[in-house]
Amino acid sequence: MSDAxxxxxxxxxxxxxxxxxxxxxxxxxxxxxxxAAATLIATGCVLVEGRAERASYRTVxxxxxxxxxxxxxxxPVVAESIALVIAYEDDDVLVVxxxxxxxxxxxxxxxxxTLVNAxxxxxxxxxxxxxxxxxxxxxxxxxxxxxxxxxAKTDRAHRALGAAMAKREIVRRYAALCWGHLxxxxxxxxxxxxxxxxxxxxxxxxxxxxxxxxxxVRLARFDVVDLLRAHLHTGRTHQIRVHLSSVGHxxxxxxxxxxxxxRRLITMPPKRHFLxxxxxxxxxxxxxxxxxxRSRLPLELVTALASAxxxxxxxxxxxxxxxxxxFADDES
Numbered sequence: 611m612s613d614a615x616x617x618x619x620x621x622x623x624x625x626x627x628x629x630x631x632x633x634x635x636x637x638x639x640x641x642x643x644x645x646a647a648a649t650l651i652a653t654g655c656v657l658v659e660g661r662a663e664r665a666s667y668r669t670v671x672x673x674x675x676x677x678x679x680x681x682x683x684x685x686p687v688v689a690e691s692i693a694l695v696i697a698y699e700d701d702d703v704l705v706v707x708x709x710x711x712x713x714x715x716x717x718x719x720x721x722x723x724t725l726v727n728a729x730x731x732x733x734x735x736x737x738x739x740x741x742x743x744x745x746x747x748x749x750x751x752x753x754x755x756x757x758x759x760x761x762a763k764t765d766r767a768h769r770a771l772g773a774a775m776a777k778r779e780i781v782r783r784y785a786a787l788c789w790g791h792l793x794x795x796x797x798x799x800x801x802x803x804x805x806x807x808x809x810x811x812x813x814x815x816x817x818x819x820x821x822x823x824x825x826x827v828r829l830a831r832f833d834v835v836d837l838l839r840a841h842l843h844t845g846r847t848h849q850i851r852v853h854l855s856s857v858g859h860x861x862x863x864x865x866x867x868x869x870x871x872x873r874r875l876i877t878m879p880p881k882r883h884f885l886x887x888x889x890x891x892x893x894x895x896x897x898x899x900x901x902x903x904r905s906r907l908p909l910e911l912v913t914a915l916a917s918a919x920x921x922x923x924x925x926x927x928x929x930x931x932x933x934x935x936x937f938a939d940d941e942s
Contacts, residue, residue: 621677625669632658633665636677643810650677687716687742692728697758697903702767702896707905710756710882715744729761736761737768749775749782749845754863757784757887757905762895770895775845781891784840784850785907785931786826787876787884787918788859789869791836795828799853803846812866813848815856822846824853829934832918834875835862839936850885861885862914876918879910886911888931907931 623639636656637647648665650656657676658667669675695707706725713720716727726745729736736746739762746761748771760780762768774780804819806812823843830837836859840850851867854860860869862876863883870883878884890903907915907930915930931937 618679618681621679623675623677625671625673625675628669628671630669631665632656632663632667632669632675635669636675637810638807639675640677640679641805643805645810650679655679685716685721685743687726687730687745688722689730689733690722690727691731692723694725694728694732697905698901700894702763702894703771704761704763705890705903706759706761708751708756708759708887710754710908710910713753714750714759715747717743725759735763737763737765739765739768739772748772749780751887752848752851752885754881754883755784755885755887756908756911758782758890758903759887760890760892767895771892774892774895778843779893781889782842782845782887783889783936784842785884785886785888785911785936786838786840786850786854787835787862787911787915788838788854789835789862789872790859791831792826792828792838792857792859797826797828797857799824799826799857801853801856803849803852813846813852815852820844820846822849822853824850826854827940829936830919832920834872835918837915837918837934851883862918876914878914882910884911884914889937904931904937 621640625635633644633647633651636650637644651665654662655678659673696704697707698705708725713724716724726743726747729746738745740747746763748760748762748768751757751759760771762771800823801815802817802819803813803822804816806814821844825841827839828836829839842849851861851864855867860867861883862869863873863878864870886907888905892901894901912930
């Protein structure tokens, strides 16, 4: 079991609403995917009033459902020789400029080729607070999101950076291109996020979800898209993508949340969305000194932005993010 929200041990559940499929009931109650719930049922880890039932079983109000989640079988993470772009490194931390298409940590379906595999392949110390599969990882980026990602090399650094992240002292700003136009040049979206109860592979705005806030600044308005700077105040899964989709302006190229159409209008490649972690600021966990790092837009996003901008595009040789004021030092 690798789904977030599914803790190891016994879970005693009571059916509140009748006529729900057993797999859907378990998935919703434990905040796991429906596939994971079906696997638990098929392997005998779910009992309804002490008896085994199929995933399609229709529950009855008041029934007691027992779910036993056992610890996952350990699977060693293999060190692999994979080239990485390192934006910063010292004895305590390193910052990777992650390429789009790379998964951050191993999980079912992606046991190799991940950032953690690559970090192990480099050798050297990494914090093990997150376990072997998340060794050194302080925060993550989605597979098709590129840019700056912070890694701890010691447990002490990991604790300090984790505490700073919780206190919102680490500044992470993303460049995003969204379809359509926001209501104003500055917009804050403060909506809770949780797994989509209708599709456990997605996230959604859910009233009972975890608090999530993103500040958006429009840097440029083109014919069919806006160029935005997004400032994360929280770090929920898919946060920027879900928030923009919730107001009808999904990230360009985002197949999951409604922004995948119209790629040809701005020459976006397949399986890529326009979201780049371009600016990272934090205090060094050992020295306390400020560290500021910037990442240029990858070539495919530069091309897409130039296509979207048309006559309003950047001058030759100019960093597009600099040109549009992305790194202006204000509060958002």
